[in-house]
Amino acid sequence: MKQEIERARLEGAGFRGELRFGAPLAPCTTMRVGGPADALLCPEGLGDLALALRVCAQNGIRLTPLGRGSNVIVGDDGLNGLTLLLGPLDGIWMEGGCLVRSGAGASLRALSLFALGKGLSGLEFAEGIPGSVGGAVWMNAGAYDGEIASVLEGVLAFDKEGEPHALKNADCGFGYRHSALMDSGLLIAEASFRLKPGDPAAIKARMEGFSALRREKQPLESPSAGSFFKRPPGHFAAKLIEEAGLKGLRVGGARISQKHAGFLINVGGATAADIKALMELVQGEVFARFGVKLEPEVRFLEREGQAQCSC
Numbered sequence: 654m655k656q657e658i659e660r661a662r663l664e665g666a667g668f669r670g671e672l673r674f675g676a677p678l679a680p681c682t683t684m685r686v687g688g689p690a691d692a693l694l695c696p697e698g699l700g701d702l703a704l705a706l707r708v709c710a711q712n713g714i715r716l717t718p719l720g721r722g723s724n725v726i727v728g729d730d731g732l733n734g735l736t737l738l739l740g741p742l743d744g745i746w747m748e749g750g751c752l753v754r755s756g757a758g759a760s761l762r763a764l765s766l767f768a769l770g771k772g773l774s775g776l777e778f779a780e781g782i783p784g785s786v787g788g789a790v791w792m793n794a795g796a797y798d799g800e801i802a803s804v805l806e807g808v809l810a811f812d813k814e815g816e817p818h819a820l821k822n823a824d825c826g827f828g829y830r831h832s833a834l835m836d837s838g839l840l841i842a843e844a845s846f847r848l849k850p851g852d853p854a855a856i857k858a859r860m861e862g863f864s865a866l867r868r869e870k871q872p873l874e875s876p877s878a879g880s881f882f883k884r885p886p887g888h889f890a891a892k893l894i895e896e897a898g899l900k901g902l903r904v905g906g907a908r909i910s911q912k913h914a915g916f917l918i919n920v921g922g923a924t925a926a927d928i929k930a931l932m933e934l935v936q937g938e939v940f941a942r943f944g945v946k947l948e949p950e951v952r953f954l955e956r957e958g959q960a961q962c963s964c
């Protein structure tokens with residue numbers, strides 16, 4: 654695998670980007686856990702991204718895209734194959750009218766602040782979500798009654814062979830924290846957003862209001878992956894966990910936040926195994942008490958053959 658990727662770098666029509674072998678992945682995630690990537694690639698442009706996809710497809714190399722790592726738990730053994738870090742694809746620009754376009758690696762915060770700067774409303778909800786545009790489109794991120802699906806115009810995605818596809822909002826199959834892209838194997842490279850003209854002072858005030866709510870309610874001072882569990886139909890995960898008396902429960906370095914029971918936090922030195930064990934304890938206890946099955950919203954990314962793969 655190493656040779657194939659290195660060959661692509663040398664022969665691949667001027668591949669541009671950073672390639673590292675055995676790079677630690679914990680610093681690439683907000684939970685700060687996980688082992689190394691066999692290979693970590695940061696493509697500089699869309700051509701480099703397409704080339705990487707083609708080389709992986711031709712050589713049967715597993716490929717895992719990673720945005721800002723704010724919704725994943727990387728396994729302690731790390732990831733095999735190639736992990737594609739999309740951070741360098743972070744351009745944001747106007748496409749005309751009220752249409753804003755960005756690379757998949759741009760942060761939601763940068764995108765929302767760009768919209769604010771242009772006096773465009775619609776992305777205020779996204780400013781405090783610490784993900785990338787690609788990761789947010791992939792799972793239809795949302796908060797405070799806003800979600801990506803309500804502002805997304807379209808997506809440029811690449812298939813596993815590196816072929817581009819232009820998708821419209823209606824092609825994305827959006828649902829609650831879900832999109833059809835999650836099951837498609839497509840890699841999101843760019844997205845455009847249709848916003849509305851607004852009063853910059855009012856847009857800024859809404860953003861600041863949401864930020865204040867987050868600071869008040871969420872344990873932003875500790876590494877986490879945000880709300881750990883999906884909202885079970887008819888219930889709130891955090892409320893069930895709190896009512897089961899599990900706030901503060903700890904396994905190794907992983908703990909149920911005292912501030913918000915829906916957050917599993919890393920209080921120092923947590924491993925992915927700690928987090929999984931704590932998750933299973935919580936799931937078991939909540940099911941025993943209330944008969945409700947809690948499903949993780951975060952994705953576990955592990956060496957192939959050990960658990961689900963995202964791609």
Ligand SMILES: Cc1cc2nc3c(=O)[nH]c(=O)nc-3n(C[C@H](O)[C@H](O)[C@H](O)COP(=O)(O)OP(=O)(O)OC[C@H]3O[C@@H](n4cnc5c(N)ncnc54)[C@H](O)[C@@H]3O)c2cc1C
Nearest residue numbers: 720721722723724784785787788789794795796841879963
């Ligand atoms: C403190 C905190 C608060 C949060 N608050 C919210 C909130 O209010 N609302 C909310 O919805 N979420 C929230 N989250 C969760 C998270 O920020 C979102 O799910 C975000 O959309 C994930 O984006 P990411 O770039 O970090 O994705 P990653 O964690 O890097 O990846 C998540 C999944 O998406 C895949 N993926 C990433 N990029 C691409 C791409 N370009 N193409 C194809 N697949 C891709 C990855 O393979 C992985 O399976 C919060 C997280 C934290 C830590």
